[in-house]
Amino acid sequence: MGDPDNPLSTARPRATPTSIPPLSRPGSSTPSSSFPSLKQSSVSRKKPEGLSITRSIRPAPSPPTDGSPALTGKKGSIGWVSETDRLRQDIERLQLSSKSSSSLDSPESSSPTAPTTPTHLAQSDSSSSSRSKKSSSSKAKRTKDKNGDDLVKDEDLDIMQDLGAGNGGTVTKVWNKKRKCIMARKLILVDAKPSVRKQILRELQIMNDCSSPYIVGYYGCFPVDVHVGIVMEYMDATSLDHIYRNTGPVPIDMVGKVAEAVLRGLMYLYDVHRIIHRDIKPSNILANTAGDIKICDFGVSGELINSIANTFVGTSTYMSPERIQGAPYTIKSDVWSLGISLIELAHGRFPFSDSADEALDFDPDPTLSASTQRPTLSNKPGNPRGGARAMSILDLLQHIVNEPAPKLGTSRRDFPSEAVEFVRGCLDKDPSIRQSPQELLKSKWIVDSQVTKDQLKAWTRQVAPSDD
Numbered sequence: 001m002g003d004p005d006n007p008l009s010t011a012r013p014r015a016t017p018t019s020i021p022p023l024s025r026p027g028s029s030t031p032s033s034s035f036p037s038l039k040q041s042s043v044s045r046k047k048p049e050g051l052s053i054t055r056s057i058r059p060a061p062s063p064p065t066d067g068s069p070a071l072t073g074k075k076g077s078i079g080w081v082s083e084t085d086r087l088r089q090d091i092e093r094l095q096l097s098s099k100s101s102s103s104l105d106s107p108e109s110s111s112p113t114a115p116t117t118p119t120h121l122a123q124s125d126s127s128s129s130s131r132s133k134k135s136s137s138s139k140a141k142r143t144k145d146k147n148g149d150d151l152v153k154d155e156d157l158d159i160m161q162d163l164g165a166g167n168g169g170t171v172t173k174v175w176n177k178k179r180k181c182i183m184a185r186k187l188i189l190v191d192a193k194p195s196v197r198k199q200i201l202r203e204l205q206i207m208n209d210c211s212s213p214y215i216v217g218y219y220g221c222f223p224v225d226v227h228v229g230i231v232m233e234y235m236d237a238t239s240l241d242h243i244y245r246n247t248g249p250v251p252i253d254m255v256g257k258v259a260e261a262v263l264r265g266l267m268y269l270y271d272v273h274r275i276i277h278r279d280i281k282p283s284n285i286l287a288n289t290a291g292d293i294k295i296c297d298f299g300v301s302g303e304l305i306n307s308i309a310n311t312f313v314g315t316s317t318y319m320s321p322e323r324i325q326g327a328p329y330t331i332k333s334d335v336w337s338l339g340i341s342l343i344e345l346a347h348g349r350f351p352f353s354d355s356a357d358e359a360l361d362f363d364p365d366p367t368l369s370a371s372t373q374r375p376t377l378s379n380k381p382g383n384p385r386g387g388a389r390a391m392s393i394l395d396l397l398q399h400i401v402n403e404p405a406p407k408l409g410t411s412r413r414d415f416p417s418e419a420v421e422f423v424r425g426c427l428d429k430d431p432s433i434r435q436s437p438q439e440l441l442k443s444k445w446i447v448d449s450q451v452t453k454d455q456l457k458a459w460t461r462q463v464a465p466s467d468d
């Protein structure tokens, strides 16, 4: 699937074409036995974490006290602690090279918690030629801290509170004693085989190079035992999934602003870095009380997590039908994921359901919406992510491929026709007909939006969690 010279081209092995055969057409039934590795998986609406296959993350091994490399249980492999040491060295080298490089001319972040212009986190697309072009130009404008400060180190950070945990990573709100500001630190366990290490480092390079008001800022990375710490801009209104689960469906006008910000972020990544995000979903869209909406998590963490859990099989219910069927990723696949995310925000509920009756419809009851959980895939019966009303991942993937796309609005709930039309444009099942980010940004819903920055700010202040 990928370019062997470009590890990023195979970034994030979600449901790979080889692991998921083309699904059956309507009317035919694909036996579950066609997908033995997924047979035990279930999708649950119990825990609102999105449809991510849960992996068994093994506990971090204690580093050897005599300085010798620890051995993994894997036959013929070098101890992963020593590999991690090499990763540390590589990261340190990367930091040094970043320190000595020139600053980017980038817009000031309006975030009150981000006093310096951040660099950014991104993931590659599969275009190796554009990638290599980009990486050579990237070297020329490698970022360093705008204030000339050292890149962030773990010892600069005091832990304030947990912000959340995803697949293998935990995010913590931290106080940077040196810079006297709040940041977010993501800590990820690393199983660093050489090939993975190379991939991680390339991705970290890309993070350094990105700079956009629609991309969550990146401040640096460092090794922490067998973890990699990634320090980023703290978004004090949190992620959009937290927002709607805590406060109910997002007002449709604000959903429009979310759509615009995500599209601008995607276009920045694609136009400037030839990157496709690949993981657009509400938990990767963050807001702050300055009224900014930004995207994060471009696969860096995904690669790190994959390196920990060798058993990885990954997919997402935000994945487009063509991706499920093994077609190459394009920016239109991100557009599909955006469409699904927008419905989820506007309805306060993940659009796909395990019930045929509910499948493409939604309960407009805001109390239900606020508490409705997104399906989560579990690869183990009894997994905490599993639970009541579990449905098969195969059913869900087949549903995405074979059934009509979900729509914004139901018989019981109306939205402005421009918004409905916009989402329809995101969710055409044929990617050649599906709208591009450029086309969507010219749509009436976006162009005619009356929402001002002050209104956006007021809304984010209203939905931001109160300070403890």
Ligand SMILES: Nc1ncnc2c1ncn2[C@@H]1O[C@H](COP(=O)(O)OP(=O)(O)OP(=O)(O)O)[C@@H](O)[C@H]1O
Pocket: 049, 050, 052, 163, 164, 165, 166, 167, 168, 169, 170, 171, 184, 186, 216, 232, 233, 234, 235, 236, 238, 239, 242, 283, 284, 286, 296, 297, 301
């Ligand atoms: N920069 C940030 N500022 C504030 N909160 C953040 C930031 N980054 C992440 N978070 C919070 O931490 C949570 C966990 O993030 P993480 O990226 O580990 O997982 P996720 O995106 O929820 O799930 P997955 O691992 O499946 O992608 C997010 O849902 C978000 O609420």
